[in-house]
Amino acid sequence: MRNKRWFFVSFTVAVDQFEGPLDLMLHLIKEKELDLFDLDIHVLTEQYLLYLNKMEEMHLEVCSEYLVELATLIEYKSKKLLPKQEAELNDAYEEDPKDRLVRRLLEYQQFKEISEQLKQLYLDRQRQITKPISIESEEWIKANENQPVQGSPYELAKAMTKCLRRMQLLRPIETKYTAKEISVEDRILQITARLADLPETFSFERLLEDCHEIHETIVTFLAILDMAHTHQLYFTVDDADTIWFRRGA
Known part of the structure; x- marks a missing residue:
């Protein structure tokens, strides 16, 4: 099982290929040719969620640290759906989660x-x-x-x-x-x-x-x-x- 490779969607991954969620995100950014300095969180979140869903479909355990990063991505997306005035009020008191993720x-x-x-x-x-x-x-x-x-x-x-x-x-x-x-x-x-x-x-x-x-x-x-x-x-x-x-x- 450890060395078996799985093929799905438009990229190929090994079950044990990634050392953690950041490693997975860098792979997806490279695979989808995203600009790390102008990161499209919407695309990254979709691909990240797609990967985790595929893991579940193959009955593979999704570790908690991957789910935590997924929650962070979803939180950022949800903030973008807030009315502009409310979003600007929240941003005045918090570091932009996109900037924090890019730095990490x-x-x-x-x-x-x-x-x-x-x-x-x-x-x-x-x-x-x-x-x-x-x-x-x-x-x-x-x-x-x-x-x-x-x-x-x-x-x-x-x-x-x-x-x-x-x-x-x-x-x-x-x-x-x-x-x-x-x-x-x-x-x-x-x-x-x-x-x-x-x-x-x-x-x-x-x-x-x-x-x-x-x-x-x-x-x-x-x-x-x-x-x-x-x-x-x-x-x-x-x-x-x-x-x-x-x-x-």
Whole structure:
């Protein structure tokens, strides 16, 4: 069942092809040649609903996070049906859900592109033979206590993938979802504020303690990449594929 491909409407999908609703939306946007910066929510909602209906017809379970995003799309469409004056009054107090969705899709798309680059670097590295380093996490912390270190992209890609798997974020989870929107810039500010309360050396999992959804984890990952690029953080990966950080400049 896992590798079986299904054919319907004007696109082809695999049951396990998508990692979540944002991944599905990006596929539909590309398939229907929609403009992400001028997104036609009406078309996207119709195609998204069509996909979920087809899943139900095939007696496949539709996970809660897909239904939550469907409710968000329908809410946006319903607001467009309101009288213009009432809609403008609501928009004065709320962020445009279309802008919020586009921002999330752009961030997710950026994460996917970075992940693909890191994956390729990791695959290239797999063709090389190196002598393995045998150290425990505690020993690594002591050995690197007084010196900044910087890991390599393929190590980060491998460790990040294992971290996501440990958190069971690579497959949908049946949980109650509460929307929590945050930008990469805001996440950097949050992490910077937390540094004073964290040990000199800390793991990536410590930064994910307040992350409950894949979107939050993606934003955190993009934030630490930015901080590593500007040398606010240094990272390395131990033998257990745990990502460790030290404060930088």
